[in-house]
Amino acid sequence: MTERLGQLNVETKTSQFEAIVKAYSRDLYRFGIWLTKDAQIAEDLVQETFLRAWKAIDSLKDPNAVKSWLFTIYRRENARRFEKVRPETTPIEDVNVDKFAQMEDDFAKTEVIALRESLKELPAEYLEPLLLQVLGGYTCEEIGEIVGIKTGAVMTRVFRARKRLRAILEDDGSDKSKKVIEI
């Protein structure tokens, strides 16, 4: 995807768009489900994001920036739903999660389950940069550009998010109140 998409004809653009959907829809959905905590809303936003991306594809100047562009649209669409009305969400427990098929170790499974529980509790300002880092594969600088905050602020948030989550695994689990370590 090196040629500017806006310069291509409809057929080529459609085929490029299909490649973009195949490459990024899954990452975007996973990002969305943790962000919104609701499978249906997460999918609706993925649909809306790609539809907006398609309609605005001519404005995309740098095809290498497609992924960041999609995450930015997704975040904007997510923010828009709060402008209208605060949505009711269904618990993320309803989401089908993978069955840890490749995790033979029961202890590892327990840790992953504990992490999931903690991720649900993580404040949005910590969770979002972490999702962009782990699921999106972005550097702190790139996350800063997507979220619209300084790199230093991203680093602080990611650091705190990771420290909180690591504390969960390091804790013996006897007292839940001890699991969250304030920094």
Place this chain on the structure above:
Amino acid sequence: MDSKSDMESTCLEVRRELMTQPKSRESAIMQHLSSCNVCADYLTAIKLFDNKLAAALHVEVPEGLESRILLAQRMSLQDIDQGRTRRTSNRSNYSWMSLAAGIVLAIGLSIGLYKLGESHGVERDVLAHVYEDLYALDRDDNIRLTSLNNLLKPHGIQAKESIGYIRYASNCPIDDKIAPHFILDDKGKAITVMYIPWENVSNRIPIDDKRFKGILVGSAQGSFVILSEDQEVLANMEHRVMSSVEIRI
């Protein structure tokens, strides 16, 4: 500051950097890691933690997500094309209006006869598709209502729980367009339902094929074709479908 405290200070900085950006390959970090076993162990622990974090964040993506996105995109393309056609027509066709008015009188008579029992057209396309897609009648995929609604949503409709057990659901080509095709179950019998978003009929049109019986029935937006090999279940099924579907446009 002595060399020991210098080292501790560097270790703290390195660990903070690793905690923040585990994939950091900064040369200063790499150099420190090559000479400090404690920080190298710390990086191993961070990588292990990241694997668990990635596993925790990895949720299943709903089946058919990509095709639903592409369908929405194709529908938006179609809308644009239709908009262009309409705009072109508006500009160039005013001169034809008087001629068209005369033709309308003749067509009006034809439509009157047509609605009295002649075939509507789309039901023939649906029947042809059902014959092509006969294997679908034997499918029992136990489709969730959410999955059906994901299929219906781009077409502006939504089904309720009362639609009952759904054996199969897919988007299918009808007349070069995409229409949702789903199969419901009625006491073990397969009921084929196709929603035709672009077809608006004002009355019920019976379908009497040698194998399938059914109806083409209009709704507030679009029409439904309901087919079964057993005519007896059709009346109930028409009520079940029409009362379980909401138009969202």
